Amino acid sequence: MPETFPKSISKKYIYAFSVSKFGLYYISITSQCGSTQDLRVEIDNFKPREIPPKDKPQYYDTPPAWNGTHLKSLKKTVIFILLLSKGKHALTFVPKNGATINRIDYKYIKDSDEIVFKMNTQAEEGNRRPWYTFVLVNIPLRSIGAEATTKWHFLDGDDMKLIIDGKVEKNSQSILHKNWSWSARPWHFLAKGKKEYKEFTPNLPSDLHYIELWADKTPILHQVNLNLGPYESKQVPTVEDPRWTGDFSDDTDQIILARALFGEARNTLVPDSARIAIGWVIRNRVESKRWGEEYFEVITQPLQFSAFNENDPNRIYVENPIYTKRKIDINAWEHAYDIAGKILTNQLSDPTNGANHYFDNSINTPDWAQNEKPKLTISYTNKFDTEGTIFFYKL
Amino acid sequence: MKKLQATGILFLVTLIGILSIAISAQGVTNRQLTSGVDITDIPMLDYRFIVEKRFQVFFTKHNETKQVYFNAKPLVSIEFSPSHDRIAFFYKSGDETSDDISLVIFNIKEEKTKEIYHTSHASWDIKSTLHWLGDNYIFFLRYCGTSCQGISLLSLKTGHISNAVLSYQSLPNLPEKTYFKDWFGQKFEIDGLVERVKSETKKNRHYLVFMLNDYKGDIIGKYKFLFNGKALIGV
Numbered sequence: 001m002p003e004t005f006p007k008s009i010s011k012k013y014i015y016a017f018s019v020s021k022f023g024l025y026y027i028s029i030t031s032q033c034g035s036t037q038d039l040r041v042e043i044d045n046f047k048p049r050e051i052p053p054k055d056k057p058q059y060y061d062t063p064p065a066w067n068g069t070h071l072k073s074l075k076k077t078v079i080f081i082l083l084l085s086k087g088k089h090a091l092t093f094v095p096k097n098g099a100t101i102n103r104i105d106y107k108y109i110k111d112s113d114e115i116v117f118k119m120n121t122q123a124e125e126g127n128r129r130p131w132y133t134f135v136l137v138n139i140p141l142r143s144i145g146a147e148a149t150t151k152w153h154f155l156d157g158d159d160m161k162l163i164i165d166g167k168v169e170k171n172s173q174s175i176l177h178k179n180w181s182w183s184a185r186p187w188h189f190l191a192k193g194k195k196e197y198k199e200f201t202p203n204l205p206s207d208l209h210y211i212e213l214w215a216d217k218t219p220i221l222h223q224v225n226l227n228l229g230p231y232e233s234k235q236v237p238t239v240e241d242p243r244w245t246g247d248f249s250d251d252t253d254q255i256i257l258a259r260a261l262f263g264e265a266r267n268t269l270v271p272d273s274a275r276i277a278i279g280w281v282i283r284n285r286v287e288s289k290r291w292g293e294e295y296f297e298v299i300t301q302p303l304q305f306s307a308f309n310e311n312d313p314n315r316i317y318v319e320n321p322i323y324t325k326r327k328i329d330i331n332a333w334e335h336a337y338d339i340a341g342k343i344l345t346n347q348l349s350d351p352t353n354g355a356n357h358y359f360d361n362s363i364n365t366p367d368w369a370q371n372e373k374p375k376l377t378i379s380y381t382n383k384f385d386t387e388g389t390i391f392f393y394k395l
Numbered sequence: 396m397k398k399l400q401a402t403g404i405l406f407l408v409t410l411i412g413i414l415s416i417a418i419s420a421q422g423v424t425n426r427q428l429t430s431g432v433d434i435t436d437i438p439m440l441d442y443r444f445i446v447e448k449r450f451q452v453f454f455t456k457h458n459e460t461k462q463v464y465f466n467a468k469p470l471v472s473i474e475f476s477p478s479h480d481r482i483a484f485f486y487k488s489g490d491e492t493s494d495d496i497s498l499v500i501f502n503i504k505e506e507k508t509k510e511i512y513h514t515s516h517a518s519w520d521i522k523s524t525l526h527w528l529g530d531n532y533i534f535f536l537r538y539c540g541t542s543c544q545g546i547s548l549l550s551l552k553t554g555h556i557s558n559a560v561l562s563y564q565s566l567p568n569l570p571e572k573t574y575f576k577d578w579f580g581q582k583f584e585i586d587g588l589v590e591r592v593k594s595e596t597k598k599n600r601h602y603l604v605f606m607l608n609d610y611k612g613d614i615i616g617k618y619k620f621l622f623n624g625k626a627l628i629g630v
Contacts, residue, residue, distance in 0.1 A: 267519045267538075268494070281541065291567050302610055303563050303588055304542055310612075311591055312522050312536075313450045313471070328492045357565060359540030360519070366543035366562030367574035367582075390540070395565045 010098045015091040017106065024112050024139075024233050025084045027091065030077040030103040033068035039099035040065040042092040043080060045239075045254055045341050046137060051165060051208055057346065063133045063163075063210035066099060074126045075102060079117065081109070081226070082137035083236045112233060115226040123158075123215035131160075131215040134226065138236075138252070140206045142229030145199035146213065147222040150184035151192070157184030158193075159216035164202050165209055182219060195222070203229075239337045243320045248296040256296045257282060257340035258333070263307025263318040266332040273351065274378045274390050275336070279343040280350045281358055281392065288356065352376045355392035362388060369393055432461040434470060434484060439503060442482075447473060447524065452484070465499060465508070472524040472535075477596040480504060483525055483533055488513065496521050498533065500551065512549055512556075520547070526594045528622050529601040536592065546592060548578045561589050571609055577620075577627045585618050595619075603627060 005015055019025065033039050038060040040048070048064040049057045061067050064078050093101065109115055123131055134144075150158035159180035162169040168179045177183040181198055213221065234245050237255050248256055260282055265275045282298060282305075285291045291298040300308050307314035316323060321333040342348040353375040359366050362382065374391040382388035432454050437445065444456045445463060452463040452470035463470045465486045473484040482501040488510075489495025498512035514520040522544065523536035531552055537545035543562040549555075557578035564572055575583040587607030595602045605618040620627035 267516050269516055269519075301567060302608070302612065303544075303590060306522060306536075306539070306544055309590060311524075314518055314522065316449060317518075326491055328494075357541045359543055360538060362519075363537065363539050363543075363545035363558040364560040364576050366539065366560055367576070368542060368562055368565035 005101055005104060007102070008098065008100055009093055009095050011095070013093040013095075013101075015093065015104060016088060017091070018088045019084050019086060019106075019108065021108070022086050022235055023083065024109040025082060025106055026109055026115075026117075027080040027082070027106040028077060028103070029080075029091070029101070029105075030075055031066050032073055032075050032100040032102060033066045033071050033095075034073045034098075035068045036097050037068040037099050038066060038096040040094050041078070042094065043082065043137075044089055046082070046252075047345055048135060048208075051210060060096065063130065063212050064135045067130075068097075070129050072126065072129070074124050074129060076130055076133070077103075078133045078135060080135045080137060081115070081139055082135075083139075083233055085236065085238045085241060087240060112228055112231055115228070117224045117226075119221045119223060122220045123160075123218050125218055126215070128159075128214060128216045130212055132213040132221065132224070134209075134211040134224070136204075136207075136209040136211070138206055138208065140228055140231055141202060141204040141209055141211070141226060143199055143201040143203075143225075143227045144211060145197055145225040145227075146182075147195065147197040147224075148182045149193040149195040149220040149222065150182050151194075151218075152184040152186055153217065156217060157186070158219040159183045160219040160221070161214045161216075162198075162200060163210075163212040163214065164200070165204070165211075169200050180216065193220075199225075206231075239334060242322060242333065244318075248300055249294070251296055253295040253344055254337065254340045256299055257344065258337040259318045259321065260299045260305055260307065261336040261340055262321045262333050263314045264305055266317075266329075266336065268332075269380055269382060269388070270390075271378065271380055272339070274380065275339055276343065276348050277352050277355070277376060277378060277390070277392055278358060279339055279348075280352050281355050283343055284350070284352070284354050284356045284394075352392045352394075354394045357393040357395055358390055360388060360390050368395060430461055431464045431467075431469075433467075434463050434465050434473075434482070434501065435506065435508065437463070442475075445473065450524070471496065474525055474527055476527050476530050477601065478530050481530075483527065485521065485525055485535075489515065494518055498525065498549070511551060511554060523592070526592070527596075528594045528603060529596075529624065531624065532622075534592070534594070534603075544589075546578075561592075563588060571615075573605070573607075575605075579626050581627065583629065587615050587618070589618070594622075602630070 031039055040059050049059055050062050066076055148160050160182040161180045169181055171178050171181045182196055184194055234250055237251055261275050261279055265278050285298045286295055291301050299305055306312055307318050322330050355375045372393050375394050376392040378390045379387050445454050450471045452473050454461045454463050468487050470484050470486045475482055480503055485496050485498055488497035494517045495515050496517040497510050499508050499510050501508045519538035521535055522538055525533050525535045528534050532548055532550055534546055534548045537547045539545045543560055546559040548557045559577045562574045571588050573585045573589040589605040590608050591606040593604050595604055601622045603620040603622050607616045609615050619630050621630050
């Protein structure tokens with residue numbers, strides 16, 4: 001069971017925990033924020049933001065966060081469902097003007113075919129606001145079912161609605177309450193309430209998904225069933241255990257970007273400014289969508305980043321950056337991972353002015369760079385103690 | 396006495412002919428890896444039992460596989476010279492903390508080794524196995540950047556390295572083409588993607604060979620150049 005944690009926090013708080021085996025887990029966090037407060041949580045290096053991502057990242061006004069303006073001190077529970085590797089993990093709570101943590105739970109999910117959460121919880125009295133959010137991290141979802149009871153309270157009734165990745169599931173049985181799939185009517189006034197199980201089949205592929213349940217007044221949520229469909233949990237490469245699964249699409253963006261930085265630029269002659277610029281070349285390619293929309297697609301495009309070529313000696317290193325178990329490689333890998341994370345979270349800005357190509361001038365100028373003007377040049381002292389230069393281009 | 400010498404030379408030439416190029420990139424079987432063996436301790440007759448696999452070199456004989464070393468450091472690539480009188484190999488010449496690789500020529504007849512190239516930054520300087528191009532040159536891929544690869548040509552006589560560049564289309568969905576600027580300043584435009592580069596010797600002529608792929612990675616052909624030490628001539 002979780003260790004103790006402070007109920008009230010005013011600054012960043014890290015809750016460390018460890019799990020004894022790799023697998024699918026849920027992490028459930030119940031918190032409250034007053035109208036001037038906000039709270040978000042990071043799990044290891046996973047920093048939830050809006051989906052789909054926009055130019056300006058949003059972290060506090062998102063389904064996995066606790067936004068005080070919406071909640072007005074009411075409790076909200078966020079349940080993360082994700083694969084965790086064996087070993088230590090950390091939940092980082094990042095409040096704005098403070099927050100209250102009510103409960104933290106985590107548990108290994110034994111049967112991923114049908115995940116059942118038995119809540120039997122009644123919402124606190126309050127108007128339309130987020131109540132539960134399920135955060136599926138690189139997990140598919142075939143269907144979701146929820147059982148809830150709604151009652152009529154003299155002038156108004158309980159309601160509950162379901163939002164899947166920002167899209168409200170419509171109630172086809174009601175025109176007045178078309179956004180509220182569970183909803184009480186005046187004629188339920190004399191009854192104990194209306195208990196309904198409703199199921200939705202969005203058939204979502206493996207990705208990041210936000211499933212929200214909003215409450216109006218005091219509905220009772222009895223249980224939620226998640227059916228992931230034919231889902232096989234694979235070992236997810238981590239910074240501590242980066243062995244590839246045989247498929248780079250199983251990597252997180254940070255892992256595959258770190259692999260590319262490690263494979264392309266662990267050369268100790270090269271300064272960090274070059275590694276950052278190379279990382280931004282990859283990010284610029286992802287954002288342009290011309291080479292693919294995902295990091296793994298862009299990085300594994302044939303002959304674009306040679307460390308991933310099948311016949312390249314560096315290929316062994318990108319498949320498992322620490323296979324040599326040498327300290328020099330472990331340090332370089334962890335450093336590449338750190339830079340990758342900072343590029344993905346905008347902690348390092350783009351020094352290349354949008355470049356999407358580069359080359360090192362130890363060889364002749366490639367055909368695509370002929371007559372082009374570089375956006376950035378980075379010089380370093382090469383092994384001959386002369387100046388080497390890496391040129392970055394936007395094509 | 397002269398007759399005896401001639402017989403000996405004839406035997407040696409025949410033996411080398413039989414051995415042909417026994418060193419290949421075929422897979423190592425599941426036989427037990429027992430221990431190491433130094434390249435200079437392998438009898439010439441047994442060179443055919445040397446294989447390369449993913450930048451490691453193994454010696455497999457009598458169901459026993461040994462990793463091949465030089466000076467207690469592992470080899471990463473090996474190839475006979477076209478005239479079969481020398482072996483060139485890369486080996487990890489540094490300590491555990493280094494990225495050092497050296498290129499050594501082992502003269503089989505004289506049983507002498509000579510280091511002819513060394514780098515402390517192998518992750519950029521050596522990006523492929525080594526290949527002979529005639530008896531006086533060795534080439535291997537080197538780092539370039541996005542959408543390109545370098546090819547280093549090392550002259551064994553002078554120790555000088557020249558660098559050529561293969562570059563691919565700068566943007567996706569363009570026709571599969573490779574632009575090659577060789578060591579002598581010539582430019583070639585080739586249909587197909589050159590990922591693997593090798594060499595051939597036929598009738599004492601030495602060829603640089605580009606294996607051509609499509610975007611799916613399927614082989615669609617090859618492109619050959621005759622190498623005469625001063626130029627590459629497309630054939």
